[in-house]
Structures are given as structure tokens and as C-alpha cells.
Amino acid sequence: GESVGLHLPTLSVQEGDNSIINCAYSNSASDYFIWYKQESGKGPQFIIDIRSNMDKRQGQRVTVLLNKTVKHLSLQIAATQPGDSAVYFCAENRDSSNTGKLIFGQGTTLQVKP
Amino acid sequence: NAGVMQNPRHLVRRRGQEARLRCSPMKGHSHVYWYRQLPEEGLKFMVYLQKENIIDESGMPKERFSAEFPKEGPSILRIQQVVRGDSAAYFCASSPRSLDGETQYFGPGTRLLVL
Numbered sequence: 657g658e659s660v661g662l663h664l665p666t667l668s669v670q671e672g673d674n675s676i677i678n679c680a681y682s683n684s685a686s687d688y689f690i691w692y693k694q695e696s697g698k699g700p701q702f703i704i705d706i707r708s709n710m711d712k713r714q715g716q717r718v719t720v721l722l723n724k725t726v727k728h729l730s731l732q733i734a735a736t737q738p739g740d741s742a743v744y745f746c747a748e749n750r751d752s753s754n755t756g757k758l759i760f761g762q763g764t765t766l767q768v769k770p
Numbered sequence: 771n772a773g774v775m776q777n778p779r780h781l782v783r784r785r786g787q788e789a790r791l792r793c794s795p796m797k798g799h800s801h802v803y804w805y806r807q808l809p810e811e812g813l814k815f816m817v818y819l820q821k822e823n824i825i826d827e828s829g830m831p832k833e834r835f836s837a838e839f840p841k842e843g844p845s846i847l848r849i850q851q852v853v854r855g856d857s858a859a860y861f862c863a864s865s866p867r868s869l870d871g872e873t874q875y876f877g878p879g880t881r882l883l884v885l
Binding site (some may be wrong): 690692693698699700701702705745747755756757758759760761763 | 774777801803805811812814815818825826829837861863865867872873874875876877878879
């Protein structure tokens with residue numbers, strides 16, 4: 657069936673290293689993807705998004721890569737900091753009726769070691 | 771510029787009681803989405819509303835759950851006769867438009883605990 661899922665539940669990195677969080681999706685018709693960061697006890701915080709007509713988009717210290725051939729999405733965080741520790745979700749907009757509802761993956765916990 | 775507001779932040783109810791969760795969207799946003807998050811899981815879509823209209827309630831349980839977004843005031847998610855399985859975090863998001871690709875901004879959530 658269709659799903660948005662993450663490859664690894666937990667990622668542990670050293671402070672200052674780069675982090676890569678992966679996400680797989682199965683609906684080739686999906687055309688908009690978003691990464692959210694959720695800290696403990698808080699709501700999801702928008703990080704970066706990408707549309708299917710792009711394969712890369714950069715923000716401040718973050719880069720999202722989209723590989724439509726293998727239906728894979730990744731979030732790269734440069735020079736990871738302790739404040740980056742959180743759960744990261746990819747979300748997919750694949751609503752054929754255009755209501756904009758998001759389909760979330762299960763989440764990857766990023767742990768940053770000092 | 772205030773973000774999405776939700777209250778209460780924490781709500782405790784006994785089985786059989788009613789729970790009312792409120793969401794005020796960001797200024798200028800007329801589209802509201804409700805999501806539910808169980809522990810250790812991702813968010814699951816429940817309902818999408820515009821002012822005075824329910825647009826998509828495909829994720830809402832058929833019984834006991836209802837939502838509204840009146841012309842004036844916040845959006846309300848109402849759960850009647852709560853059961854322990856309703857314990858979860860409920861998040862509201864708002865966006866200015868409903869077209870695919872319009873970013874949704876989330877509130878801090880209401881954590882419902884049913885005893």
C-alpha cells in the first residue's frame with residue numbers, strides 16, 4: 657500500500673558532524689514534500705519543503721534532496737548542533753482532491769552527542 | 771505576529787466525559803487542519819475546515835468526534851464520551867490556502883489524557 661516511511665528510527669551523531677535523515681515514499685504522484693522538526697512537548701516546526709519539479713533545495717544549514725526515480729527524500733543538516741536534537745518527520749502532500757492534507761512518516765529521532 | 775494558538779495545552783478527562791480542544795489559526799489564515807499523534811508515532815490527519823465549512827473529514831472517527839470552525843472564534847475539536855484510546859496529542863495547523871504545496875504551520879498541541 658501507499659506509505660511515507662523513514663529508514664531508521666534513531667540517528668546519533670557527534671556535534672559538528674553532518675546529519676542525513678532519509679525518507680521513502682511510494683506514491684509517484686506525490687508532488688510536494690515537507691520536513692518538520694518536533695522537539696519534546698512541542699508541535700511540529702517547519703524546516704524546509706520541496707516540490708517534485710526540483711531535486712534539491714537549500715536553506716540555512718539544511719538541504720533537502722529529492723530522488724523521484726527511487727522515490728527517496730533526504731534531509732541533510734550541516735554542522736549538527738545540540739539544539740538540532742529532536743524527532744524529524746517527512747510529510748507528503750498527495751491528496752488528489754487538493755485539500756492539502758499531509759501524510760506523515762513515523763519519524764526519526766536525531767541525538768546529538770556533545 | 772502570533773502563531774497558531776491551541777488551548778488547553780493539557781487536558782485530563784475521565785472516561786465518558788467530553789473534551790473540547792480549541793485552535794486559533796495564524797492571522798490571515800482561513801484553513802485549519804486537525805491531526806492526532808499517538809506516542810512514538812507520526813501525525814495522522816483528522817479533518818480539514820474552512821470558515822463555517824468542513825471540507826475533508828476522512829480521517830475523523832465516525833462516532834463521538836466532531837469539528838467546527840465558526841465565522842467568529844476558534845476552531846473546536848469535540849470528543850464526546852471519551853475513552854482511554856482517545857489519549858493522544860492533538861495538533862492544529864493552519865495555512866492561508868488549500869492548494870497543494872501551501873505550508874501548514876502547527877500549534878503547540880493539546881495533550882489529552884483519559885483516565
